[in-house]
Amino acid sequence: MAGGSGTRFWPRSRRRLPKQLLPVLGRRSLLQETVERLLPIVPRGQILIVTHRDHAAAVRRQLPTLPARNVLSEPVARNTAPCLALAALTIESRAPGATFVSLPADHAIADAAAFRATLLEALAWAAAEPVAVTIGIRPTAPETGYGYIEVGPRLAGRTARVRAFVEKPTAARARKFVTAGRHLWNSGMFAWRTSTILTLLDRHLPAVTRPMRAALAKPIRQRPAALARAYRRLPSISIDYGVMEHARDVLVVAGDFGWSDVGSWAALAAIARDTGDRARIVPVDAARSVVFADGRLVALVGVDDVIVVDTPDALLVCHRDRTQDVRRVVDELARRGLTTYL
């Protein structure tokens, strides 16, 4: 799932270059790292990318060894439920009865081997049972920006039944979750058979699957236009709200592999050191401040807890606790008509 338009990483991310296509953690983009991480257990030909039409060309450029037809374009962004419907219907048409994992393309994972072991455990359960298997992350802090999964009866290995999906909690509740140890972070990663997810979607979101099935049933030359027309009328809804919170009988595999959704500059700062040439960063009494720069010299004097993001045409100076408000800058730029910076 590489559909994000990501305003939270402005000014590094732009409309044409959303977060998943950015090399935020090294030389490779998050998307490239996500694919790379899977290669020891998934053949290239079986990796599908769903992205916005505007980014399909960039995705193909970044992944030149993937078959071009494995990059699926959405004509309009409609959140994860339509994205997964399109993926499941496409996979089902190419490999009936397949089991697959769906992964966000813009997450960071420190321990790729542990991640793959978790995925294989989830895939095994999904292949064996007609249920959705989600991957939960053992919380390392009382995060209020994530949804949580309440863990039910243990099955085997690191797998258990899901008791409930819990929306983003208050800070106090998140602290209880962490100390009690019965909750995991909802990572948005799932394993399921195509028939499992399609049954769930047909039951809970027929407004998504019915027009999409109809569009994909058209002759191949009419399909893109039909899909575009269908997408415009689809609800924009996440798989979590639209399906998972209503689904009985969901399994969860507990993962512990240094996961981050890299959801903001602050999240990135927490896992990355300053990027760029450290010889060109001069901090003078700048505790907990982080610089993301592309080569210009950046000096900080007496400013704690600040994140500086320097790009050729735009500069962001943001308090670490306020990176969620970077989108307000993007909104303001749009309001002023400064589209070159969007």
Place this chain on the structure above:
Amino acid sequence: MAGGSGTRFWPRSRRRLPKQLLPVLGRRSLLQETVERLLPIVPRGQILIVTHRDHAAAVRRQLPTLPARNVLSEPVARNTAPCLALAALTIESRAPGATFVSLPADHAIADAAAFRATLLEALAWAAAEPVAVTIGIRPTAPETGYGYIEVGPRLAGRTARVRAFVEKPTAARARKFVTAGRHLWNSGMFAWRTSTILTLLDRHLPAVTRPMRAALAKPIRQRPAALARAYRRLPSISIDYGVMEHARDVLVVAGDFGWSDVGSWAALAAIARDTGDRARIVPVDAARSVVFADGRLVALVGVDDVIVVDTPDALLVCHRDRTQDVRRVVDELARRGLTTYL
């Protein structure tokens, strides 16, 4: 006096482009504004600039209508006492018995007409009496970064006798000065006859005037080399410490013309709004923060009391209360050998 090397306005000021040569408050440099401000009362031919040899060419370029010989070069920076000795000896050789004012070239003055009226009052006293006449600034805040002048018996107009020169006070003492109303800021501006200042220098700083007089007595072709040799051995000392604090019988004219020594980015921020294209500055909850930018877009989110200075090759993010420490960045750059940024 345009001799400053100014590291406090890094990254805008550099070795080759010190503060007085920078257009910090508009399109013209502080030096150009200082000269412009005098033109209604001083003919161009009678305005002399003393600057460091490295900056003489830039000074002449900025002031093309001044006679080239009115730009005096110092081979080494030695603070204000040697600078004023060179100026006084040069003026005395060209116009014996002249009265002159000596002014820093890097101050900002809001009310030029009031400033000129104050200068004329000081010049009248200096021409009439063989005493130094300084200009004191009525304090508007308990500044601890300035020297103060304790005012003695009133003479006439805005002129009084100086009771004492007071070094930079503590905050508590500065507050007393402001409320009691008997102290003025020491602006570093003076009026005097050449004979007056030379008598004072000969008495208190013969180590300055004796070698300088000897060098200037050489035939004209040997003079630059002789002056360079002499300067290397001169003490580096200010006119305030070297002369004024020992001088009896100094007068002060109280001035009230919106003065600032523009001594730091914070001082500049206090008198200037953001510079550059305000359409390209996007503050989101950034109280009392000021941006000095050259055209790039600058966005601030949740950072109060910050000064951002953006230049093509270097960026400074500095707390308003810490602008005195900008020199530590310059020191660190020198230590790292990053001379292109100096």
